[in-house]
Amino acid sequence: MIRKLTDREKTVPATGANSRFFTETLEVETLSPLAFFEAGLSHYGEHRFFWQNADKTVKLVGLGQATVLTAEKDRFQSISSQWAALCEVLIKEEKDIDPVLFGGFSFDPHTRQDDEWSAFPAAYFTVPLFQLKIEKGKTYVSINYITEEPQAAADFEALRQERDRLIHIAQVDEFTFQGKPDVINQTELATDRYMDAVEHVTSHIQAQEAEKVVIARKIKLTFEEEFRKAAALHTITNEQSASYHFGLQIGDEMFFGATPERLVEISKGRAYSACVAGSIERGKTSQEDQRLGEVLLRDKKNREEHQYVVDMITEVFAEFCTSLQVNRTPKLLKVRDIQHLFTPVEGELADDMDIFRLVEALHPTPALGGVPRQKALEIIREEEQMDRGFYAGPIGWADSAGNGEFAVAIRSGLLTGNEAYLYAGGGIVADSRPMEEYAETWVKFRPVLRALGGRLHE
Numbered sequence: 001m002i003r004k005l006t007d008r009e010k011t012v013p014a015t016g017a018n019s020r021f022f023t024e025t026l027e028v029e030t031l032s033p034l035a036f037f038e039a040g041l042s043h044y045g046e047h048r049f050f051w052q053n054a055d056k057t058v059k060l061v062g063l064g065q066a067t068v069l070t071a072e073k074d075r076f077q078s079i080s081s082q083w084a085a086l087c088e089v090l091i092k093e094e095k096d097i098d099p100v101l102f103g104g105f106s107f108d109p110h111t112r113q114d115d116e117w118s119a120f121p122a123a124y125f126t127v128p129l130f131q132l133k134i135e136k137g138k139t140y141v142s143i144n145y146i147t148e149e150p151q152a153a154a155d156f157e158a159l160r161q162e163r164d165r166l167i168h169i170a171q172v173d174e175f176t177f178q179g180k181p182d183v184i185n186q187t188e189l190a191t192d193r194y195m196d197a198v199e200h201v202t203s204h205i206q207a208q209e210a211e212k213v214v215i216a217r218k219i220k221l222t223f224e225e226e227f228r229k230a231a232a233l234h235t236i237t238n239e240q241s242a243s244y245h246f247g248l249q250i251g252d253e254m255f256f257g258a259t260p261e262r263l264v265e266i267s268k269g270r271a272y273s274a275c276v277a278g279s280i281e282r283g284k285t286s287q288e289d290q291r292l293g294e295v296l297l298r299d300k301k302n303r304e305e306h307q308y309v310v311d312m313i314t315e316v317f318a319e320f321c322t323s324l325q326v327n328r329t330p331k332l333l334k335v336r337d338i339q340h341l342f343t344p345v346e347g348e349l350a351d352d353m354d355i356f357r358l359v360e361a362l363h364p365t366p367a368l369g370g371v372p373r374q375k376a377l378e379i380i381r382e383e384e385q386m387d388r389g390f391y392a393g394p395i396g397w398a399d400s401a402g403n404g405e406f407a408v409a410i411r412s413g414l415l416t417g418n419e420a421y422l423y424a425g426g427g428i429v430a431d432s433r434p435m436e437e438y439a440e441t442w443v444k445f446r447p448v449l450r451a452l453g454g455r456l457h458e
């Protein structure tokens, strides 16, 4: 069942005239993020999130909502200013961890349909009521509370009790994986349309209407019974250890995945991005793996796919940064099922920068959209006839101190009770061939397909 957003959720004002935003942090013994996520099931089971960056130096879990920020029009600017207004009324002590805003943007607000994405607005962010953050070996649990009521102190006492209850459950119960339900059906949706789309895109490119366009498709799984959200996160985090992990739950649905691709990180005034485009399988032996990596590094089609992304991200960084570092040639980025061409980009940010402006400038990179951007988006709308929802969009967090990180939400799927929709695509350039691109999408489906127990296409 798809739950529509309530009016309250759509219109929660970021700040009223008398709003105050309190935060309070407790440092605790090590906690498993998944155990904390699961501890929130009974009371906050419809509003949770989960995040770990690729090197696992930052882990975040959110339970419940201190507030929800959504936006349709001018969505990047709107979320940025709603968050800035909240940070203005933040009351925090030095020992308190900066509260986080977590969420994401859909790939393209112009492709809405009456489909599996109807509970997800074009931008959805939440400040969690209870926030777990693990950073540099330390574990912090914070309460975030936004109120216009004068009796905040009394409310806070009740929240402290609730926080202690959650910590206790997470520490005592740990997370136990109870297995996953069987897949009773696995269907590829509109594969013919996908094959045609790849074909058409190569003709558009030959006619010089575009240079590169990313085309995606989806598959649907049906389970014999409900797939528990924590179980999905458990399997994907264990199976794809080198990737970013994310889960964003709205009502009955959770968008989740394991992506290798950073969109942008801001840390202490520096910005970091990554160009990830161009792909080949992992080898079955280390020699084969190395050989495939070398093939990828030399392959003309893949290098072309990659270079569009490097050019575009470099251009954005040149605009927003006072200094810039980009390698001349790509390296390999290897995750469990696939290896990619990879070029990191970093720079020193010009002063008054906020992460949402950078996300807006970068999204979509040619790793998910194409070149030129607007023409590629038009072709994607026309050819895919599908709402990508949050697949391929930016997902991540920002804090009240101006730090944050967004990943590109690929290798992802939407889990809705007994069903899941999985998405994968690839960059189409002049010499792309439909059958090869189709095979590449199967490799990209693997992380979520494996986590959910679907049939891999090997």
Ligand SMILES: C=C(O[C@H]1C=CC=C(C(=O)O)[C@@H]1O)C(=O)O
Pocket (backbone or CB within 6 Å): 214, 216, 261, 276, 277, 278, 279, 305, 340, 366, 367, 368, 410, 411, 423, 424, 425, 426, 427, 444
């Ligand atoms: C569009 C996807 O991957 C992108 C990211 C890395 C490599 C890609 C490629 O080689 O085609 C894609 O541009 C996806 O995983 O669904």
Ligand SMILES: [Mg+2]
Pocket (backbone or CB within 6 Å): 277, 278, 279, 305, 426, 427, 440
């Ligand atoms: Mg590709």
